[in-house]
Amino acid sequence: MSSGMTVEQARELLLQNVKVMDVEQVDLLDALGRVLAQDMESDIDVAPFDNSAMDGFAVRAADLSGASEAHPVRVKVIEHIAAGDAPEITVGPGEASRIMTGAPMPAGADAVVMVEYSSVIEGDGATGSLVALSREVTAGENVRLQGEEVRAGDVVVAAGDVLGPAGIGLLASTGHGRVPVFRRPRVAVLSTGSELVEVDQVPGPGKIRNSNSYSVSAQVIAAGGVPVRMEVVRDDMQATREAFTRAVENSDFIVTTGGVSVGDFDYVKPVLKELGELMYCKVTMRPGNPQTMGVINGVPFFGLPGNPTSTYVGFEMFVRPAIRHMTGHTKLDRPVVSARLTHDVRKKPDRRYFMRGIVSRGQDGLEVLLAGSQSSALLTAAHRGNCFVVLPEGEREFAAGQIVNCMRLDMDEGIEL
Ligand code: AMP
Ligand code: MG
Numbered sequence: 001m002s003s004g005m006t007v008e009q010a011r012e013l014l015l016q017n018v019k020v021m022d023v024e025q026v027d028l029l030d031a032l033g034r035v036l037a038q039d040m041e042s043d044i045d046v047a048p049f050d051n052s053a054m055d056g057f058a059v060r061a062a063d064l065s066g067a068s069e070a071h072p073v074r075v076k077v078i079e080h081i082a083a084g085d086a087p088e089i090t091v092g093p094g095e096a097s098r099i100m101t102g103a104p105m106p107a108g109a110d111a112v113v114m115v116e117y118s119s120v121i122e123g124d125g126a127t128g129s130l131v132a133l134s135r136e137v138t139a140g141e142n143v144r145l146q147g148e149e150v151r152a153g154d155v156v157v158a159a160g161d162v163l164g165p166a167g168i169g170l171l172a173s174t175g176h177g178r179v180p181v182f183r184r185p186r187v188a189v190l191s192t193g194s195e196l197v198e199v200d201q202v203p204g205p206g207k208i209r210n211s212n213s214y215s216v217s218a219q220v221i222a223a224g225g226v227p228v229r230m231e232v233v234r235d236d237m238q239a240t241r242e243a244f245t246r247a248v249e250n251s252d253f254i255v256t257t258g259g260v261s262v263g264d265f266d267y268v269k270p271v272l273k274e275l276g277e278l279m280y281c282k283v284t285m286r287p288g289n290p291q292t293m294g295v296i297n298g299v300p301f302f303g304l305p306g307n308p309t310s311t312y313v314g315f316e317m318f319v320r321p322a323i324r325h326m327t328g329h330t331k332l333d334r335p336v337v338s339a340r341l342t343h344d345v346r347k348k349p350d351r352r353y354f355m356r357g358i359v360s361r362g363q364d365g366l367e368v369l370l371a372g373s374q375s376s377a378l379l380t381a382a383h384r385g386n387c388f389v390v391l392p393e394g395e396r397e398f399a400a401g402q403i404v405n406c407m408r409l410d411m412d413e414g415i416e417l
Helices: 007-016 165-173 212-223 237-250 268-275 308-326 380-384
Strands: 023-027 056-059 073-081 095-099 111-114 118-122 130-133 155-157 178-182 186-191 226-229 253-257 277-280 292-296 299-304 336-341 352-362 365-370 387-391 403-408
Touching: 007 277, 007 292, 007 308, 056 073, 056 130, 155 165, 186 212, 186 237, 212 226, 212 253, 212 308, 237 253, 237 268, 237 299, 253 308, 268 277, 268 292, 268 299, 299 308, 308 352, 308 380, 336 352, 336 387, 352 380, 352 403, 365 387, 365 403
Parallel strands: 073 095, 186 226, 186 253, 253 299, 336 365
Antiparallel strands: 023 178, 056 095, 056 111, 073 130, 118 130, 277 292, 292 299, 336 403, 352 365, 352 387, 387 403
């Protein structure tokens, strides 16, 4: 077995060292996708008043007893109530008010007959007309009650709930223009490597573009954090020291890429040890064995490997759950599905593999194929794929047709399948 912690141990240790962020008040729309930090009460009843669920006629249900196509009941229209109006006239026996969806129910009426079951006998259908109604109604039919959604003073959205568009709508209807949510952590993104140049530069001899800074920053955003992209850190002890010190001052969480192997110029681990505490530096997984975790001055630190796909997988397995925990989420696991391998796969038995795959619905249920070359230096399979095919430690060969676990990257944590 190769040295290192299991994925579970490494993840647990990281989660123990990241704290849930403090609470901030944000504009309602900025709360989308975030976790509500306090129970929110309604200031009013919603709906605020009994109102019509249909366009039609507000009536006394008893008046329409026995009404049918063959035997319609005639009523006199006494008022026309639009949404936004306040009705003024009480509906008496043999009377009805023309009413629109969302308009308040007039006193005296207890049901609404849909306009589809009406015909005008006399007049233009407005106030003063005579109308025939061809349908019985029960009391309360097509009436939406005051307080049906929530009563004044009751909790409308609870602490810990993740705010989707419906939650945002509930908070709007109950008067909350600003809401308390857990602050997004500022995540310093540091790329180490003397070979790195910026995206807008054409790399000279021996150089490559700094792609990790962008992929990791995008992963930070997707996980609910705020990336703070810092300058490239040259492979130099003093430069690394200075960069880490600056990152500690400017962030709630530090993520680095590269410089964690056993190369002659890998300074992440020594500097982490010098400035803070190194908790682990190897996880029995592939890609990405050298995952490095620590704390500097209370700020959690995660050193991802440099190969773009090792970086990508390490972030997904460790940093993303940590950021979700920091932002108040309690669901930290992506959904896992079983799928049939479409072809043979070989691996070394020493580590758990996270292969980039494409899972889709086949004739016999879900099937999965590898999404291209699994080299940790190449990102295309991660781009094309929608899952990690998780192949356990200890195993060597997987035959076509075998059922394997696939971690769905295209589905949010907490989805029950
Ligand atoms: P390292 O872990 O620093 O030894 O880097 C491993 C491999 O990943 C090397 O081939 C690096 O050139 C490459 N690499 C490191 N950092 C980056 C980066 N920010 N963007 C793209 N490739 C990188
Ligand atoms: Mg390097």
